[in-house]
Amino acid sequence: MTALTMPRLALSGELRAIGHRLLAVVALCTVLSLMSDAFLTTGNILNVLRQAALVFLLASGLTLVILTAGLDLSVGANVGLSACLAASVIQATGSAFLGAAAGLVSGCAIGLGNGLLVTALRLPPFIATYGTLWVIHGLTYWFMAGATIHGLPPAFRALGSGYWLSVPIPVYLMFVFLAIGIGFARYTTWGQEIYAIGANPVAARLSGVPVNRRLALVYTVSGAMAGLASLIFLARLNSAEGDIGEPLTLPAIAAVLIGGTSLFGGVGTVSGTLVGALILTLVLNGMNLLAIDANWQPLVTGAILIIAVALDVLTRGRDGANR
């Protein structure tokens, strides 16, 4: 089952791994189109894809982390700080390019910080990234001091709300990073080593995998993807304030787990995470269409997260006492 024994699965293998989850997407779409006339409209479908793109970009880096049996709880806080930094740089310099660079650098730096806590200081990833969550959160609030930055230049906003050939820009980014993610995880040595670390870190180390360097890499990638997601989120909202990233952590983790990546490491796919992001977005979109109050969203996302964990544990039959 692990990718190590079948390192060169064709794309059909990728499809097989997510097949029954795609059925869930189809079923959800059917139910939603029966319940609401507004669901099967071009505008709404593109909207779902655009929101799923944001969740996917954030969750795709996180997928690599979870494949190593780690976790990055700081992704939402990372989006918050990176978006605020990007927005203030744009405001100060007027340059969308410099702002985007600031967001990406901030995302990478936070990810690298997590990676160093986990590797150099050997802290358990759950605790380390939970700590950075609150540290980054505090820094963001301090940096913003209650202010809101809005009115970003149109060139920047196109990143989140623009269209090309009447498809939203983030959707293209979603497919580009899906391809990169699949290619990296499945067809590169580094990707295979990440699966190996998650399946058995000791065996991986003994077979010559530079475990610490690969771990630092996945946390940095997760941070970088949070930085990218922050730009798209910022461009879409057209405003930044201290709590901007808060609602994104739970959906990102839920998307990875719904997508079939195991918390115990070594099992999962980036394409599964895309399907997970779609399922989650469809549920939240359905609630929107049925005019259910937005206050219900963290509740529903939390419940979905628990169900996804339960399915992971029950289907793999592993003892998860220590996570």
Add this chain to the structure above:
Amino acid sequence: MADLTLPLRGFGWERIPGAAYMLAVLSASFALVSNGFVDGTNLANIGMQSTILLLLALPMTLILMTEGIDLSMGAVLTLASVVLAAVAVKTGSVSLALAGALALGAAFGFANGALVAWLKLPPFVTTLGTMGIASGLALVITDAQSITGVGDDVVFFYAGKLAGVPVPLLIGVAAYLCTHWLLYQTRFGTYVFALGGNREALRLAGVRANAYLIGVYAFGGAMAGLAALLLTARISAGHPTAAIGMEFDAIAAVAIGGTSFEKGNGWLFGTVLGVLLVGVLRNGLNLLAVPSSLQVVAIGVLIIVALLIESVKDRA
């Protein structure tokens, strides 16, 4: 000296140095740089403010000892506080409101424990999920508004005095003594140590390990319900995001107090020191006009320092 400490063995005097030195150094530095720190009112304030955190940190110690964690505690405390305020406003009865908060907290704790013990779900992500549920419920119930007008009977539990002693201090001391007794004097406590140290042995010895594990989480939830009384009294309202993230302070206090995340050994009195340390840190930084956002950063750094000391001790 030895004769004095003998009857108090459960307190773990021999382990005091780390946490106590940190507390002493921090207090001394704040006393030096800030005029208002050494002041009867201020020190009493630290004690009173720390009681809410203590009520979370005591059961969190037990939960960490079982190699678990409860990230939902801040959200459950918030939800219980909102419910307590709502019931108090509706019925005017404090006991009814407290009963509601305790029952709600215990129910969430029980659910966490059942998911962890029966379904064997990883506590970290599971309680992250229940955190989402509890914080969502708090928003739904209040429609994201504060519930005000809880009445003086509720406020008494934070602002009132019994025989000249502030009520929250009495509640804090009572909670510590109860938890100390539970952990060191009862079979339940012995099993808490065993749940983290060697769960398999416990199971093989015929102990219903799962029931005790659920009990630990339910105890934590109920304590969050009790803390809701103090919190609601303190802000004299139920606010839908009042204590979101407070579990972070609680986990920090437990970690600083010397309870380790991975080996199932814990030290309850160390948690008291950890709570005081967090309280002193926040209070001192407040006096120095450091915004609360940066206080969180300082607590994060404290956790990392505590974990590093822990891992250095392990390697030594």
